[in-house]
Structure formats: structure tokens, C-alpha cells
Amino acid sequence: RADPSCRYVLCEVVSEDPRCRQCIEDRALGLAVRDAIARVHGDYGLACCSISFTVKYLNAYTGTVLLRCRRDSYRLLCSALPFVRFLESRAQRYPCCLNTLHVGGTIRTCQKFLIQYNRTQLLRLLQNCTNEEERQCIQKSLLSCSLTEEQSQSGDEEEDDDTE
Numbered sequence: 001r002a003d004p005s006c007r008y009v010l011c012e013v014v015s016e017d018p019r020c021r022q023c024i025e026d027r028a029l030g031l032a033v034r035d036a037i038a039r040v041h042g043d044y045g046l047a048c049c050s051i052s053f054t055v056k057y058l059n060a061y062t063g064t065v066l067l068r069c070r071r072d073s074y075r076l077l078c079s080a081l082p083f084v085r086f087l088e089s090r091a092q093r094y095p096c097c098l099n100t101l102h103v104g105g106t107i108r109t110c111q112k113f114l115i116q117y118n119r120t121q122l123l124r125l126l127q128n129c130t131n132e133e134e135r136q137c138i139q140k141s142l143l144s145c146s147l148t149e150e151q152s153q154s155g156d157e158e159e160d161d162d163t164e
Helices: 018-022 026-050 071-083 107-127 132-143
Strands: 006-014 054-059 064-070 086-089 092-095 097-104
Touching: 006 071, 006 107, 018 092, 026 054, 026 064, 026 071, 026 086, 064 071, 064 107, 071 097, 097 107, 107 132
Parallel strands: none
Antiparallel strands: 006 064, 006 097, 054 064, 086 092
16 A cells, blocks of 8 residues: 655666666665765754655666655655765766656656656657667567556555565
8 A cells, every 4th residue: 555654756867977877776876865865954854854765666777766755855855866976886986966757656656657758768769760770679669668557466566564
């Protein structure tokens, strides 16, 4: 069941360095976000945001990140995200920024938004194709962008029971 006291913030990691995405770890991302919150909002903001803050999903290949926080502190979190300037991994610093794509009340709404967003991005790529092979690959990707209803035994996959 969805938790009405939480918000989910869907972001993408933007970096010029291609190694950045390959080295993203949820722990490092969480630390970078907490550091940005502390710099922007101080101890009070960090305390408010840390209560149920967690990195729920991270796809290093696409740079997609899903963050969970309390409903009453999501504005503090979102306002601090532009101040994430780098991610650290294996004693390396990779310059990057976090682009907020969507804020939703459930993981499902964020998932629906992400599918539509990816579809739009693929359409843009399709318009910029230089040859037929590229065009066919992107068209195949576009056709695979669909959301199918899957019934889970618990009814809804939005929440797991690990509250902090």
C-alpha cells in the first residue's frame, strides 16, 4: 500500500564524464544529497530530510534515481538537489548534477512518468537520426515503451516495509 506521508523524487544524473554513471552507487549518491541538504538548509534541514530519506532505485546505466522522503520535507530535498556538484566513488570525484524530473506520491506514478519521458526522448532521437539503421533501432525502442499491468500478490508494489 502507498504511504501517504512519503514523496518520491525522480531524478537523472547529468555528467560530462562517461565514467560517472558507471561508478554511481546508492550509498555515494545518498551521501552527496545529504551533504547538499546540510550545506543549503543546515542541521535543521538535514534532520527534517533524514527521517525517511532513502535512495529507493538507482539505474547506473541510465542515470535514473528515485529518492524517497517525507511529504513535509520534499521541498527541502528538491531545493537542495541542484547543489549536488559531484559524486565520489572509489576515491574518485566525478562532477555531475541532479536534474529533477518528477515528484510523485507513489513509485507507480514516477514509473509512468519515466516511461513517458523516455518515449519523448526517443522521439527526439528519432528526429535527429542520420541513417536508416539508427532510425530502425530507435523505432524498435519506441515500440517497446509500454506499461503493462502486472498483478502482484500484495496488490501494490509501491512500498516495502523498511521504514527508517
